[in-house]
Amino acid sequence: MKSNNLFGKIGIFVSLTSLFLVAAYFGKAVDYTGVLLFGIGIVSGMLLLELDEMFLYKYYDAQNKKLTSRSILFLVSLPPLGLFLLTSTGSSMGVGMFLGIISILSLEMFNFRKNINGFKQKFLFQLKRDISEDEHILVTTVFISLSILYAFLVIFMGR
Numbered sequence: 001m002k003s004n005n006l007f008g009k010i011g012i013f014v015s016l017t018s019l020f021l022v023a024a025y026f027g028k029a030v031d032y033t034g035v036l037l038f039g040i041g042i043v044s045g046m047l048l049l050e051l052d053e054m055f056l057y058k059y060y061d062a063q064n065k066k067l068t069s070r071s072i073l074f075l076v077s078l079p080p081l082g083l084f085l086l087t088s089t090g091s092s093m094g095v096g097m098f099l100g101i102i103s104i105l106s107l108e109m110f111n112f113r114k115n116i117n118g119f120k121q122k123f124l125f126q127l128k129r130d131i132s133e134d135e136h137i138l139v140t141t142v143f144i145s146l147s148i149l150y151a152f153l154v155i156f157m158g159r
Contacts (some may be wrong), residue, residue, distance in 0.1 A: 012103045012152050016042055016096070016151065034092040041096020049104050050099070070105070072126050075143065078102060095154060099147075106147040109140045 017039045053067045068074060082102070085094050112119040116136045122129060124139075131139075 008068035012042075012100070012107065016099050016154075018104065036075075037091075037093040041091075041093035041098075042100035042103075044093075045097035045100025046104050049101060066125050067122075069101075070108075070123050072124060075105070075123065079146055080103075082146075086150065086153050099151060099154065101149060102143075102147045106144045109143055113137075113140055 017035065039076055049069055052067055078098075078101070082098050085098050086090065089095075109119070109123065112122060113136075116131065116133060118125070119136055121142075
């Protein structure tokens with residue numbers, strides 16, 4: 001883990017867990033088990049991405065280090081998965097894991113906001129063409145906006 005991103009990840013964990021606790025408090029009686037599972041889910045989502053970056057890529061792409069968790073297909077599959085998790089499952093841990101994953105990906109995209117080539121190599125390596133600065137801004141803005149939308153949906157749905 002890079003030390004400059006560690007504080008961002010800790011901030012994401014504390015923020016999302018606090019928002020979940022506030023939502024639970026205003027929604028009904030506080031279910032501390034649900035809050036604990038939500039926190040564990042956030043940590044496991046963050047840990048999954050870290051493990052993929054450090055170790056798991058060796059099992060599917062040992063030479064290039066093209067991470068599946070940063071591929072276009074993974075990024076496109078996240079919004080429908082999030083919608084399913086928020087509307088159809090009652091899993092606090094699953095929702096926490098999902099928010100942990102999209103929050104870390106949003107943080108990484110935000111860190112690459114001024115580096116188009118680095119962004120393309122990290123997230124859009126499956127594209128054969130170069131992306132323009134407008135496309136780079138669009139992808140980053142849409143993904144970060146979806147992340148914020150899902151965090152608010154968790155609050156208002158009282159998960």
